[in-house]
Amino acid sequence: MTAPYRSTVLADARDGFGRLLAAEWTKLATVPRWRLALAASVLLTVAVAVLTAAGSQTTGGGGPPARLRPLSDQGRITYQMLPGDGALTARVTAQGGGGGWAKAGLIIRADLRPGTPYAAIAVTPGHGVRLLSGYRDGGPGGAPGTPPAWLRLTRAGTTVTGYASPDGRTWRRVGAVELDAPGPAAAGLFVAAPDRVEVQRQFGGESISGTPADTRASFDNVTLTAAGGAPVTGPWRDRGGAGGPAAPDPGGTTRTGGTVTLAGSGDIGPDAFADDVTRTTLTGALVGQAAIVALAVLFVTAEYRRATIRLTLAASPRRGRVLAAKATVVGLAVLAAGLAAAFGSLLAARPVLRAHGTEPPPLTDPAVLRAAVGTAVLMAVVAVLGVATATILRRGAPAITLVLLVLLVPQIVATGLPVAAARWLQRLTPAAGFAVQHTVRRYDTPIGAFAGLGVLCLYTAAALAAAAWLLRRRDA
Amino acid sequence: MEATIEVRGLRKRFGPRLAVDGLSFTAAPGLVTGFVGPNGAGKSTTMRMILGLDRPDEGAALVGGRPYRSLRTPLCHLGAMLDASAVHPARRARDHLRWLAHANGIPARRVGEVIELAGLGSVANRPAGGFSLGMRQRLGIAAALLGDPPALMFDEPVNGLDPEGVAWIRGLLRSLAAQGRAVLVSSHLMSELEGGADHLVVIGRGRVIADTGVAELLAAASGGRTELRTPDRQRAMTALAREGAEVAAAERDAVTVSGLPAERIIEVLTAARVPFTGIAEHRATLEEAYMELTRDAVEFRAGTGGEAL
Numbered sequence: 001m002t003a004p005y006r007s008t009v010l011a012d013a014r015d016g017f018g019r020l021l022a023a024e025w026t027k028l029a030t031v032p033r034w035r036l037a038l039a040a041s042v043l044l045t046v047a048v049a050v051l052t053a054a055g056s057q058t059t060g061g062g063g064p065p066a067r068l069r070p071l072s073d074q075g076r077i078t079y080q081m082l083p084g085d086g087a088l089t090a091r092v093t094a095q096g097g098g099g100g101w102a103k104a105g106l107i108i109r110a111d112l113r114p115g116t117p118y119a120a121i122a123v124t125p126g127h128g129v130r131l132l133s134g135y136r137d138g139g140p141g142g143a144p145g146t147p148p149a150w151l152r153l154t155r156a157g158t159t160v161t162g163y164a165s166p167d168g169r170t171w172r173r174v175g176a177v178e179l180d181a182p183g184p185a186a187a188g189l190f191v192a193a194p195d196r197v198e199v200q201r202q203f204g205g206e207s208i209s210g211t212p213a214d215t216r217a218s219f220d221n222v223t224l225t226a227a228g229g230a231p232v233t234g235p236w237r238d239r240g241g242a243g244g245p246a247a248p249d250p251g252g253t254t255r256t257g258g259t260v261t262l263a264g265s266g267d268i269g270p271d272a273f274a275d276d277v278t279r280t281t282l283t284g285a286l287v288g289q290a291a292i293v294a295l296a297v298l299f300v301t302a303e304y305r306r307a308t309i310r311l312t313l314a315a316s317p318r319r320g321r322v323l324a325a326k327a328t329v330v331g332l333a334v335l336a337a338g339l340a341a342a343f344g345s346l347l348a349a350r351p352v353l354r355a356h357g358t359e360p361p362p363l364t365d366p367a368v369l370r371a372a373v374g375t376a377v378l379m380a381v382v383a384v385l386g387v388a389t390a391t392i393l394r395r396g397a398p399a400i401t402l403v404l405l406v407l408l409v410p411q412i413v414a415t416g417l418p419v420a421a422a423r424w425l426q427r428l429t430p431a432a433g434f435a436v437q438h439t440v441r442r443y444d445t446p447i448g449a450f451a452g453l454g455v456l457c458l459y460t461a462a463a464l465a466a467a468a469w470l471l472r473r474r475d476a
Numbered sequence: 477m478e479a480t481i482e483v484r485g486l487r488k489r490f491g492p493r494l495a496v497d498g499l500s501f502t503a504a505p506g507l508v509t510g511f512v513g514p515n516g517a518g519k520s521t522t523m524r525m526i527l528g529l530d531r532p533d534e535g536a537a538l539v540g541g542r543p544y545r546s547l548r549t550p551l552c553h554l555g556a557m558l559d560a561s562a563v564h565p566a567r568r569a570r571d572h573l574r575w576l577a578h579a580n581g582i583p584a585r586r587v588g589e590v591i592e593l594a595g596l597g598s599v600a601n602r603p604a605g606g607f608s609l610g611m612r613q614r615l616g617i618a619a620a621l622l623g624d625p626p627a628l629m630f631d632e633p634v635n636g637l638d639p640e641g642v643a644w645i646r647g648l649l650r651s652l653a654a655q656g657r658a659v660l661v662s663s664h665l666m667s668e669l670e671g672g673a674d675h676l677v678v679i680g681r682g683r684v685i686a687d688t689g690v691a692e693l694l695a696a697a698s699g700g701r702t703e704l705r706t707p708d709r710q711r712a713m714t715a716l717a718r719e720g721a722e723v724a725a726a727e728r729d730a731v732t733v734s735g736l737p738a739e740r741i742i743e744v745l746t747a748a749r750v751p752f753t754g755i756a757e758h759r760a761t762l763e764e765a766y767m768e769l770t771r772d773a774v775e776f777r778a779g780t781g782g783e784a785l
Contacts, residue, residue, distance in 0.1 A: 013552045019578055031564055275492045314550060317545040475531060
């Protein structure tokens with residue numbers, strides 16, 4: 001009898017995760033229709049971005065540039081110029097109208113141009129005394145302070161500190177903010193109130209209509225002193241609304257004796273209803289994702305359909321590693337396609353948006369970069385979810401359907417639900433991952449960008465764990 | 477030890493059906509071991525368990541003395557072709573072999589070698605979806621040979637092939653065994669293994685019916701009978717019966733003799749001056765031997781026809 005045979009390649013053969021990655025990559029790259037699916041996802045995403053941009057209309061033509069941090073800078077201000085350090089004190093004697101976030105108080109700002117940094121302290125009917133800055137709601141404070149209430153702002157260098165007092169004698173420090181505005185600054189009294197906004201949501205869309213809310217407040221004991229305590233003298237000037245067709249009533253200022261009454265509308269604060277141009281441009285990811293999900297699912301289920309899974313698992317009996325290699329290869333390939341799709345969309349949409357009167361936000365802005373890279377990561381994670389689901393179900397059509405339903409249904413249903421329910425739906429389902437595309441915080445923003453992506457990652461990790469368990473346990 | 481496939485007490489149940497029921501056998505190096513049984517006898521299930529694809533309920537399968545799933549580069553220990561159609565139709569034959577080679581870190585030159593070995597040179601760059609059954613079998617065999625393994629396993633490799641393809645595979649299996657490899661080949665037709673196998677493991681209903689060398693099996697089935705041709709049948713039968721042989725008249729001029737070796741028959745006939753024109757040992761075909769062996773199993777199945785298979 002002949003001697004037992006010895007393999008001539010055994011000495012050269014190696015196992016390891018890197019080899020598995022090479023094997024899975026070869027599988028992915030050698031089926032032409034899968035390469036096409038990747039290209040199709042990019043093209044679909046970019047095409048939708050261009051179509052969306054072409055469909056955008058800005059009334060009046062040449063509208064304002066899209067802001068990354070949309071804000072409202074209106075209301076009524078009466079002010080004097082403060083040359084350097086100093087203190088501004090006044091008593092708010094009455095406040096009326098404008099809702100819970102109506103503001104009546106003191107403000108210091110470098111100038112009166114819209115969007116200038118400011119520091120302000122104000123009483124609000126619904127949120128107490130607040131130190132405000134940066135066109136955000138909230139801020140330090142919150143202790144109840146209903147008129148009559150004393151307020152004070154002091155400016156020392158770049159620091160503005162806010163105080164409140166019930167009687168003008170015992171002062172409580174509310175907080176301090178940095179105001180990087182050297183030199184003369186406008187210091188004065190202001191009233192502001194957010195627009196009354198009605199949002200009508202129906203399946204597939206929303207319509208927002210805002211009407212200005214009027215607010216008024218009275219002040220007395222107004223003193224503005226420079227460093228050293230000398231009173232600042234100079235003319236009081238007024239700033240009304242920003243003007244334009246939808247602008248609120250500029251209101252007015254009346255002075256009787258020591259009492260100043262301001263009336264105005266419009267807010268100094270966030271604009272929670274602005275368009276998110278970047279996010280809208282990246283909507284195409286929803287469509288491109290269909291090709292991605294199909295690719296990721298078929299990459300796995302084709303192996304079951306053709307029984308090549310037996311070859312795969314016979315060549316690599318460590319099944320968990322096989323799944324990890326598949327997920328990694330598909331994830332990375334889709335990440336590359338996703339980057340091309342996201343940046344391609346933003347670049348291709350720019351000239352179209354400009355032609356339609358919208359100035360697109362710069363690509364270099366951190367929020368835009370986050371949305372673009374996030375979209376690519378989102379697509380990659382969705383692909384991994386597809387791989388996991390396909391491994392669990394082992395059949396293409398049900399797996400594709402399930403993944404697409406889970407990603408799309410919450411987003412479609414959410415548009416028809418009350419805002420509170422919609423937000424929870426978009427926080428708790430895998431669709432939360434799409435939050436990474438937001439560059440603007442809006443009234444209906446359900447979850448932070450990274451938190452939303454995290455929710456999707458958790459679902460994906462759970463599906464991957466279940467897939468690994470089943471793959472190890474089941475007969476191939 | 478390197479080049480053996482060993483199955484010990486394998487048992488596998490699919491729902492109510494016991495597919496493999498305590499199977500034990502060994503495919504030894506240097507031999508082509510035929511693994512024969514009717515469809516549904518448990519051949520493919522056994523092969524999947526050897527490859528670690530299906531988990532046995534009981535028992536173990538060892539390749540070179542080790543469980544398949546513990547092998548780090550399994551393609552270099554056991555090459556297998558379970559299903560020749562297991563290839564993505566859009567992938568080129570060469571790419572199919574390339575990913576498989578990558579999975580075990582097998583050098584790329586080996587892909588070219590097995591393509592030549594399997595005679596796929598002219599079609600290697602075409603999508604496998606357009607392959608004929610014969611070419612797919614060749615691709616499956618190329619894949620099995622990728623790791624140049626000392627043990628090989630083929631599930632129904634000649635099923636559906638034309639005579640030329642059958643002859644090629646038969647020759648290939650013989651030459652692989654001649655190199656010292658263990659070759660396990662399944663078939664549901666004994667005739668497919670005629671002249672191809674050295675050893676046979678016959679199974680039915682998940683159990684081993686026979687585990688024997690082909691020569692022994694044929695000898696047993698032939699039963700030591702001798703075919704005798706003689707113009708004087710009557711005298712020949714009388715003379716042989718007197719010596720204690722069992723004699724049966726077959727066709728005209730022919731007698732079947734059992735119980736006496738051929739040399740003794742010649743002596744007896746010569747001594748009795750009975751003329752004869754031909755004498756030959758009766759050779760059963762593998763198919764006859766197989767029918768003999770599986771008759772019980774088949775009868776049993778026919779008797780319990782209501783049972784699901």
